[in-house]
Amino acid sequence: MKKYLLIFLSLGVFLNACKKSDDDLTPDKGLTPDSEEVMVQDFMWKAMNFWYYWQADVPNLSDTKFPDTVEGVEAYTAFLASESDPGVFFDDQLLFSEDRFSFYSDDYKELTQAFAGISKSNGLEYGLVKFSDSDDVFGYVRYIIPNSDASTKDIARGELFTGVDGQTLNVSNYIDLLFGDNDTYTLNMADIADNQVTPNDKEVTLTKMEGLVENPVFLSETFEIGGEKIGYLVYNGFTNEFDEELNNVFGDFKSSGVTNLILDLRYNPGGSVNSARLLASMIYGTHTDELFLRQRWNSKIQSELSDSQLTDYFADKTNDGSDINTLNLSKVYIIATNASASASELVLNGLAPYVDVVHIGETTRGKNEFSLTMVDDFEGSYVYNPERENQINPDNQWAIQPLVGRNENADGFSDYTTGLVPDIMLEEDLENLGSWGDLNEPLLARAIQEITGVTGKRGFEVKMPLLEMTNSKMFTILKDNMVLDKKLDINIQ
Known part of the structure; x- marks a missing residue:
């Protein structure tokens, strides 16, 4: 029978459909440790040994490290037990030295909710900057999520804060004060002038809300300047639940006669690969015969996947079947910064062979790998599948989000x-x-200047460059993850 399945489901089904043989691609149950105390570490090792992009480069993940003998079982159990904290075990024992982005969660349900844009948040998105002459830290407001607690408070983009609950922020305490267990805290605000940040008397109290949903389609505007019709879109995350709304924005641009697009990804840390493909199609065109990306997996998997499974072309329809509203542009202006990562970079890179991409801003983050969510479900090849919730080991709620491949244009x-x-x-x-x-x-003004060719009266001197050390997105469960959520058409025997 033929089924249409998401990749986090389809790969597991496809691989398990193969008959068991010496060359079978499905994960091997391998050694069974002689202690239940290392159950989480056992799941982590086996999933990483099979799927991890750098599996061949990590000695601890070698297929020959633990022989199938009594001694091998003892050595494997001792290795798993060498670190009692599964998170530390994952970070210290299983990751390749160049891997900056694989991560774990002790609650797979919280992780999978985050992929839908659902989180516990007060709705304030901000960056953090270290003072140049001390270990003190201050924050600046990037934007505020609509319908959040912060949206009801007297706080706006560009405002600064230097303390929380009366304590001055520094490199040692900012994590506990801003990202600890306290759902409610009070920000101590500050002013900025002449390169000086000075605390003021303003205070803003914020409370985190359960189940806050962030719509990544933050702002869309159409400008007519110097005879040019310009569309402007601020897009803050690749969340596939909002693909239809994204497509509707391009429908509005198209009906308004937009011939130039400024796509603002300055704070977009990434997300869905398929949403990136759809967005690129809305910009360039519904050229379903032209390649958008090709996947590269580890050697265990790469040779076993067909060309159709490894490649993605530009789209003419959304996942819900709506016709893609495309502007058919040959040139696009994209605002991107060091906070722009993964799927944001994928759009820039995927469009580059076809479109003149004018990148305005800063060098991007440099995240060119995609990931999959892994849970303790051996029969599902460890890949999370919402239809197999009852097959996940009820005694192990941990998940890992390892990098499993790269996308090339x-x-x-x-x-x-x-x-x-x-x-x-x-x-x-x-x-x-x-x-x-x-x-x-x-x-935005610099992008408009590039489109119109008209030099404005204002200059673009930067008095106080934004040298961000981290931001609030990096303390969410998703961080700057790029998630492979490709639909595959697979014959299952």
């Missing part, structure tokens, strides 16, 4: 671990972040 390029370099370098200015959609906001 139609030119075969995927080597951007140091980031994608902008065509027009322009950092954000802490003294002049500007308002969303305001024609004087520096990065």
